[in-house]
Amino acid sequence: MVHGTHNAIEDSRNKDILISINNELFPRNEAKISVFDSGYLVGDGIWEALRLHRGVLVFLDDHLNRLWSAAATVGMNFPFTKEELTANIWSTLKANDMEDGVHVRIMITRGIKKTPSQDPRLTISGPNIVIIPEYKTASKESKEKGITLFTSTIRRGSPDYLDPKLNCHSKLHEVQALIHAIEAGADEALMLDVNGFVSTCNATNFFVVKNEEVWTSTPKYCMNGITRAKVLEVCKENNISCYEKDFSLFDVYGADEAFVTGTFGGLTPVTKIDGRVVGKGNYGNMTKRLNGLYESLIEEIVNNG
Structure with a gap:
């Protein structure tokens, strides 16, 4: 599979x-x-x-x-x-x-x-x-196992020619990035922006955890992820330090945890990037906490719906 x-x-x-x-x-x-x-x-x-x-x-x-x-x-x-x-x-x-x-x-x-x-x-x-x-229904086994990423040479585009915030049918550049990752033996692709900073993955938004802080890329070259926005929201509501900032692969390789977000899978841990184990290579404590807060937010909406 x-x-x-x-x-x-x-x-x-x-x-x-x-x-x-x-x-x-x-x-x-x-x-x-x-x-x-x-x-x-x-x-x-x-x-x-x-x-x-x-x-x-x-x-x-x-x-x-x-x-x-x-x-x-x-x-x-x-x-x-x-x-x-x-x-x-x-x-x-x-x-x-x-x-x-x-x-x-x-x-x-x-x-x-x-x-x-x-x-x-x-x-x-x-x-x-x-x-x-x-x-x-997302596979719980996949969520517990986490995914591996490979950094593609295909970049996230600048807003002046194909804004990453646009959910459009023109997805060939993301498909190319994913093919790079698959051929490298990874599950999905990590993509950099036009300046070489970390942007998103081919189909999800990307986060790292460093010293109890949660980092994600700035909105400049980033997909307009709704799950991403909800993670930022629950961080703010629960006094978890969270930053939208420029950061590089240097910061990624030294991260304690990493995870991706998307409507279908919610929060999914990342265990390895470019062959390097992230932190302890497992479903980290901060990622678990944020996943619980995100799921609680959904339950609150459903119960009030």
């Missing part, structure tokens, strides 16, 4: 899920999109992912705000409101009789082109909206 932050426990129910395409439901093996779709042709699309936990779409407002910000950034006009998209998500979940342990992927492309081209003026339809809900 592939090891990494997106390891999920196998669930046979996923073979029968219904997928929403433009508000119409299709069985998994019949869910298709045109080859003239902007996302397929030139990666002209944006996406969001969130979790359904005990009947609550966790951090829904944060995810919707990030999606609408992405749309504004790429000049995509939605012919629907946040409330209408939310109703569409719930309709898809109810059609699948889903209540818990679900990962929801929302993908919105600019629409169908009249001919292969990057020119948005050649789009002849409204946006295509795909909602894929799957039963996906």
Whole structure:
């Protein structure tokens, strides 16, 4: 099995899920999109992912705000409101009789082109909206084991040509970074920014722990992670020293702990980077504490939902 932050426990129910395409439901093996779709042709699309936990779409407002910000950034006009998209998500979940342990992927492309081209003026339809809900529970074994990272030569881009905060379909640079890591025998890739400081991983945000302090990269070249933001939030609320700062691999190799964050896996410990063991090479105490605080925050939202 592939090891990494997106390891999920196998669930046979996923073979029968219904997928929403433009508000119409299709069985998994019949869910298709045109080859003239902007996302397929030139990666002209944006996406969001969130979790359904005990009947609550966790951090829904944060995810919707990030999606609408992405749309504004790429000049995509939605012919629907946040409330209408939310109703569409719930309709898809109810059609699948889903209540818990679900990962929801929302993908919105600019629409169908009249001919292969990057020119948005050649789009002849409204946006295509795909909602894929799957039963996906993160593997506890993977979380306890932790992951290994390899520093790729592929850099996180500058905001003036592809802002890392943008959740877009153009992910080839991240795929390249991950391939570097896999070929080096690691699980996932660590990526530096254009100045050589640590930025993020290929699909998650990155943190280190040094002398009871929690460090993560500045927002300048960083993915706009919602889980990242929640970790910063619980640190502040619990008087844990936490800093957004520039730091290098020198600091990473000497860290006491390291972990990554993401919507699906939450907090996942990092045990080795570039062949070097991080701290004691295990699920560290600070990472465990922060993971507990993060999970408590979710439980509070669910209980008040």
